[in-house]
Amino acid sequence: MLIILALLATQIKWIIYSIRFQDKVFEKSVELALSETMSTLTADKPFCKKVKDCLECDTVRLETQLATSGVWQKIHDAIANELKSYDIDLDYEMFILENESEELKTLESDEKGLYYSRCMGGLIGYTGYQLVVEFPSRTRFFFATAGYMFVGSVVLILLLIISLFYLLRIYNRELRIAEHTKELLNNVSHEFKTPLSSIALASNMIRKKRYGTDDEKLGNYAELISKENRKLQNLVESLLRLEAVERNEFDYNREDTAIEDLIKEAASTCEMLLEEKLGQIKYDFQSEGAPVFVDKLHFVNVFVNLLSNAMKYSKRNPNINISTRIENENLVILVKDNGIGIPAKFQKYIFDKYYRVPTGDVHDAKGFGIGLAYVKQIVEAHNGTIIVESTSSEGTVFRIELPVIKA
Numbered sequence: 001m002l003i004i005l006a007l008l009a010t011q012i013k014w015i016i017y018s019i020r021f022q023d024k025v026f027e028k029s030v031e032l033a034l035s036e037t038m039s040t041l042t043a044d045k046p047f048c049k050k051v052k053d054c055l056e057c058d059t060v061r062l063e064t065q066l067a068t069s070g071v072w073q074k075i076h077d078a079i080a081n082e083l084k085s086y087d088i089d090l091d092y093e094m095f096i097l098e099n100e101s102e103e104l105k106t107l108e109s110d111e112k113g114l115y116y117s118r119c120m121g122g123l124i125g126y127t128g129y130q131l132v133v134e135f136p137s138r139t140r141f142f143f144a145t146a147g148y149m150f151v152g153s154v155v156l157i158l159l160l161i162i163s164l165f166y167l168l169r170i171y172n173r174e175l176r177i178a179e180h181t182k183e184l185l186n187n188v189s190h191e192f193k194t195p196l197s198s199i200a201l202a203s204n205m206i207r208k209k210r211y212g213t214d215d216e217k218l219g220n221y222a223e224l225i226s227k228e229n230r231k232l233q234n235l236v237e238s239l240l241r242l243e244a245v246e247r248n249e250f251d252y253n254r255e256d257t258a259i260e261d262l263i264k265e266a267a268s269t270c271e272m273l274l275e276e277k278l279g280q281i282k283y284d285f286q287s288e289g290a291p292v293f294v295d296k297l298h299f300v301n302v303f304v305n306l307l308s309n310a311m312k313y314s315k316r317n318p319n320i321n322i323s324t325r326i327e328n329e330n331l332v333i334l335v336k337d338n339g340i341g342i343p344a345k346f347q348k349y350i351f352d353k354y355y356r357v358p359t360g361d362v363h364d365a366k367g368f369g370i371g372l373a374y375v376k377q378i379v380e381a382h383n384g385t386i387i388v389e390s391t392s393s394e395g396t397v398f399r400i401e402l403p404v405i406k407a
Contacts, residue, residue: 195228266303279318310337
C-alpha cells in the first residue's frame with residue numbers, strides 16, 4: 001500500500017510539473033507567434049500605412065475602418081497562421097487598444113492570464129496602441145497535451161490499486177487455506193493414529209497368541225480390528241468423496257423422491273449416537289411429500305453431516321428440529337439445533353474446505369472440516385442453495401432450498 005501511495009504521489013507530482021511545463025510552452029509559443037506576426041506585417045509597408053490611417057480615425061469610426069479596409073482580417077489571418085505553426089489551434093479574440101484605455105487596464109488586472117499583447121509601434125511608427133489576443137478556451141490546449149496523460153495515469157493507478165487489493169485477497173485466501181490444510185493434517189494424524197494403534201495392538205495380541213484358548217477373546221480382537229478398519233475406511237472415503245465431488249467425477253443418480261424419506265434414513269444412521277447423548281429429533285413436515293429430483297445416496301450423506309454436526313457441537317442433550325415446507329415452488333428444509341452456535345464472524349467461512357470453527361472450550365469435537373464443504377457442493381450440484389443462521393450459545397439453523405418437480 002505504501003508503494004502505491006508513493007507511486008500515486010510521484011505521478012501527481014509529474015502531472016503538475018507537466019501542466020506547468022505546458023503552460024510555459026503555450027505562453028512562449030504565443031509570444032513568438034505574435035512577435036513573428038508583427039515582424040511579417042511590419043515588412044508590408046502599404047499595409048502599415050493602412051493601419052496608421054485607420055488608427056488616426058476617431059474611436060467611433062475605428063472598428064468600421066479596420067473592418068472595411070481589410071486590416072482586421074489580415075491581422076487575424078496572420079496571427080492564425082503563426083499560431084498553427086506552433087500547433088495551437090484555438091479560438092481567440094483580437095483587440096486593438098490604446099495604452100491608457102480602460103479595456104486594457106481591465107485585461108491587465110485579469111488574474112487568469114488569458115490574454116497576450118504586443119506593442120504596435122513598429123507597425124504604425126509610434127507606441128500608442130497594443131495588439132491584444134485573448135484565448136477564452138485556453139484550457140483545451142492543456143487537456144490536449146497533458147489531459148490524456150493525466151487520465152491515463154489515473155486509470156493506471158486505479159488498476160494498480162485494484163490489482164493490489166486482489167493480490168492481498170488471494171494472499172489472505174491462500175494463507176487461510178494453508179492454515180486449514182495444516183490443521184487438517186494434524187486432525188488426520190490424530191484421527192488415524194487411534195485406530196491404527198488399536199489395530200496394531202489387537203494384531204500383536206493375536207500374533208503372540210495372548211488370547212490363550214479363549215476363543216471369545218480372539219473374536220473380540222478380530223472384531224476390534226474389523227471395527228477400526230471400517231473407521232479408517234470411512235475417514236479415507238470422506239476425504240476422497242469431497243475431492244471427487246469438486247472435480248465433478250460423480251455421475252449423480254438422480255431420481256424422484258420425497259425428501260422426508262431421506263431425512264428419516266439419515267436420522268436412523270445417527271440413532272446410536274443420538275441415544276448416547278440422550279438427544280431427540282422432532283419432525284414438522286409440511287411439504288406433503290413434494291417430490292424432488294436428487295441423488296438419494298448423496299442427500300442422505302448431506303443430512304447425516306448436518307445431524308452429526310448438531311450432535312457433535314452441543315454442550316447439552318441435543319434437540320434437533322427438522323421441518324419442511326413449500327415456498328415459491330421450492331422445497332425448503334430447515335435443520336435447527338440447540339448447539340453452541342456459530343459466531344457471526346465465522347459464518348462466511350464454514351462452507352470452505354478444511355475450515356473448522358474455533359470451539360472455545362469444546363475440545364472433543366473431531367473432524368476434518370470437509371463435511372459442510374461437501375454439503376454445499378451436493379446441494380448446489382442439484383440447483384439448490386444452503387445458508388446458515390446462527391447465534392453463539394443459542395444454536396444453528398441450516399436452510400436448504402431445492403426446486404420441486406412440477407407436475
